[in-house]
Amino acid sequence: xxxxxxxxxxxxxxxxxxxxxxxxxxxxxxxxxxxxxxxxxxxxxxxxxxxxxxxxxxxxxxxxxxxxxxxxxxxxxxxxxxxxxxxxxxxxxxxxxxxxxxxxxxxxxxxxxxxxxxxxxxxxxxxxxx
Amino acid sequence: xxxxxxxxxxxxxxxxxxxxxxxxxxxxxxxxxxxxxxxxxxxxxxxxxxxxxxxxxxxxxxxxxxxxxxxxxxxxxxxxxxxxxxxxxxxxxxxxxxxxxxxxxxxxxxxxxxxxxxxxxxxxxxxxxxxxxxxxxxxxxxxxxxxxxxxxxxxxxxxxxxxxxxxxxxxxxxxxxxxxxxxxxxxxxxxxxxxxxxxxxxxxxxxxxxxxx
Numbered sequence: 001x002x003x004x005x006x007x008x009x010x011x012x013x014x015x016x017x018x019x020x021x022x023x024x025x026x027x028x029x030x031x032x033x034x035x036x037x038x039x040x041x042x043x044x045x046x047x048x049x050x051x052x053x054x055x056x057x058x059x060x061x062x063x064x065x066x067x068x069x070x071x072x073x074x075x076x077x078x079x080x081x082x083x084x085x086x087x088x089x090x091x092x093x094x095x096x097x098x099x100x101x102x103x104x105x106x107x108x109x110x111x112x113x114x115x116x117x118x119x120x121x122x123x124x125x126x127x128x129x130x
Numbered sequence: 131x132x133x134x135x136x137x138x139x140x141x142x143x144x145x146x147x148x149x150x151x152x153x154x155x156x157x158x159x160x161x162x163x164x165x166x167x168x169x170x171x172x173x174x175x176x177x178x179x180x181x182x183x184x185x186x187x188x189x190x191x192x193x194x195x196x197x198x199x200x201x202x203x204x205x206x207x208x209x210x211x212x213x214x215x216x217x218x219x220x221x222x223x224x225x226x227x228x229x230x231x232x233x234x235x236x237x238x239x240x241x242x243x244x245x246x247x248x249x250x251x252x253x254x255x256x257x258x259x260x261x262x263x264x265x266x267x268x269x270x271x272x273x274x275x276x277x278x279x280x281x282x283x284x285x286x287x288x289x290x291x292x293x294x295x296x297x298x299x300x301x302x303x304x305x306x307x308x309x310x311x312x313x314x315x316x317x318x319x320x321x322x323x324x325x326x327x328x329x330x331x332x333x334x335x336x337x338x339x340x341x342x343x
Contacts, residue, residue, distance in 0.1 A: 028225060028228055031221060031224050031225060031228070032221070034221075035217070035218060035220070035221035038217050038220075039214060039217065039218075042210065042213060042214060042217060042335075045335075045336060045340055046206065046207075046210045046340070048340075049206060049339075049340040049342075050206075057341075057342060058341055058342065061336050061340050061341055062336065062341075064336065065332060065333060065335075065336035065337070068217075068329075068332045069329055069332050069333065072220060072325055072328055072329045072332065073325075073329060075224075076220045076221075076223070076224045076321075076325045076328075077321075077322055077325045077326070077329075083159065083160070083161055085159045085161055085166065085169075086161060086165065086166065086169040089166065089169040089170050089172075089173050090169050090172055090173050090176075091173075092173060093170075093172070093173020093174055093175075093176040093177060094173065094176045096176070096177060097176040097177045097179075097180030097181075098180070100177070100180065101180045101181070101183075101184040104184055104188075105184070105187070105188075108188055110187070110188070
């Protein structure tokens with residue numbers, strides 16, 4: 001018998017209704033509060049899209065988006081309380097995607113001066129300028 | 131040294147098995163293979179949706195003059211309500227799992243049905259939005275911006291549709307007594323999928339609808 005099997009035999013998995021042996025899992029009240037926070041962030045995002053804050057709008061919207069993403073992943077998907085294995089599986093996919101597509105954006109000069117952006121040039125003419 | 135590592139691994143597996151709180155055959159990690167598979171699937175879905183979102187981002191202005199771009203036809207208040215509905219469906223999903231973990235099958239069915247209903251409402255909103263956009267002259271073939279918009283939101287809508295079917299199947303299984311709280315992990319895994327669909331929409335809503343050109 002392997003050590004792992006021994007460990008399981010010594011501590012058999014408990015029935016599902018004991019899931020709240022997970023003491024650090026949020027309570028239902030906390031879930032409602034989290035949902036309220038998500039709703040408020042969404043409302044602020046929508047309001048921001050109507051307010052003319054110039055170049056500050058995009059970073060603020062992205063911050064709101066990242067906050068909502070991690071709140072849902074951490075609390076509703078229980079990533080914060082789950083095992084390291086599941087966390088690594090998800091984070092590695094996410095990190096790979098973010099790295100890959102950031103590289104693609106850089107290739108298309110999305111972070112450079114506005115006039116250098118190929119997609120902006122295309123608005124005027126419908127054909128690439130560079 | 132190796133013995134310490136094995137012992138540490140066993141401790142972690144034991145912790146994971148206890149933390150999951152569900153009965154499943156022993157695994158090296160202490161987490162069921164189904165759950166690991168779902169997380170791996172969701173990790174790979176990040177790449178799929180990352181590709182679709184990036185493509186839209188690069189193509190969002192690629193429209194010859196005189197053609198309708200997505201940003202010309204958006205109805206932000208309407209889509210904001212849809213987004214709110216989908217966000218709240220994540221709340222009902224987590225409440226369903228919480229109820230099922232407490233062996234309260236009836237309440238779990240109510241919350242699962244509510245989640246499916248909210249998901250279906252979101253889908254209905256998306257179909258309505260598409261018909262309005264098409265009536266205003268933005269079809270799949272109008273320009274690269276519209277194509278990438280429909281492909282991205284269509285893929286997401288398909289995921290929502292699959293999620294609604296899974297939720298309805300769970301409600302039927304629980305009602306027939308074929309899914310008991312001892313197998314609550316099935317609901318948890320379906321919940322992971324549903325929350326992921328929600329989390330993708332969080333990104334889509336900001337990047338596609340709210341970010342200025």
